[in-house]
């Protein structure tokens with residue numbers, strides 16, 4: 246099967262955020278990441294579209310996405326002082342949702358920067 | 361870090377003829393920094409590329425990056441702040457005793473040479489890494505270096521920039537600044553954002569046991585934080601969103617697998633110079649994106665009655681949707 250090519254893809258592994266990566270991929274995985282460095286190549290090649298993990302785990306058991314979302318909402322809603330933390334390996338769009346989450350919970354909001 | 365004297369990496373690539381890396385190891389942590397943005401590039405203003413540029417590395421040990429440097433300055437651990445302060449004094453011609461310089465591990469001749477080169481440069485740029493911002497002095501070190509960059513502008517063009525790692529941490533800073541006015545360490549518990557690192561920063565909160573639930577996204581504190589913090593995460597209901605089942609997932613009550621950003625999830629990520637870059641995902645993930653899951657959690661919480669007397673949600677700054 247011939248591979249599809251994406252020109253000028255963006256690598257988010259380190260703060261350089263190189264936006265000149267040429268990705269050769271099929272439906273399942275990326276086979277080649279031209280221009281990327283060793284770290285970037287490992288980052289692109291190690292993630293696949295396989296279903297390696299369960300969609301969600303609730304109390305250690307496999308659960309559906311809907312159940313997990315409801316469980317998460319219930320725990321966060323019940324808490325007096327919930328903490329929203331991380332946001333390094335995610336998109337700005339998701340980060341904005343995280344700010345909204347901490348805001349409506351009246352909770353704490355923090356990132357890697359504080360470490 | 362608002363108000364810092366900085367620029368974009370494009371300007372560095374075009375113009376910077378004098379580059380200092382302080383407490384960072386780009387050769388191993390940001391492998392394409394040299395070739396793409398700093399010392400190796402030829403430009404209209406620096407047509408001979410590497411030959412037109414000088415690179416200085418300041419660090420406590422000789423890392424792989426030292427090979428790329430023209431000048432390597434090995435300083436004593438924990439003496440960054442002292443050295444920056446000495447430089448700030450000497451550029452203005454204020455007296456500094458020999459013993460004070462010797463304490464940093466450098467000689468007066470080396471420091472004088474560095475200052476002469478800094479002043480001779482047409483465009484200087486200082487990149488500082490975790491070796492500066494995460495060691496003794498922490499953000500005071502970063503603040504001192506940013507002051508030095510600002511003060512150097514009395515002589516020539518000088519800027520400074522943090523070498524951020526870890527995917528999109530820069531984006532997190534920018535988004536929080538945009539939405540709340542503060543970059544991290546924020547509390548909404550009075551209904552409006554307050555900023556106080558040390559009180560609201562995660563390690564401190566967890567070690568003191570101050571929070572009673574945790575929502576962790578795009579990070580793995582279970583692998584990186586001190587044990588008392590991890591113990592607290594295991595005690596309280598913890599919710600994890602990650603493309604992998606992480607150390608934190610194993611102690612969490614809820615784990616949701618999400619699509620990895622930039623590979624299977626679209627969106628935006630910020631470069632270390634605070635330029636937003638669009639992502640071009642190559643794969644279709646069987647998992648939802650972080651954005652979708654957090655939005656749905658937000659919606660699920662919004663459907664629940666809240667603790668304000670009239671049952672409203674106190675939504676102050678950020679909008680849902």
Ligand code: SF4
Pocket residue numbers: 256257258259260261262263280281282283284285286390391392393
């Ligand atoms: S390709 Fe290498 S240098 Fe560029 S963003 Fe990815 S990890 Fe960083």
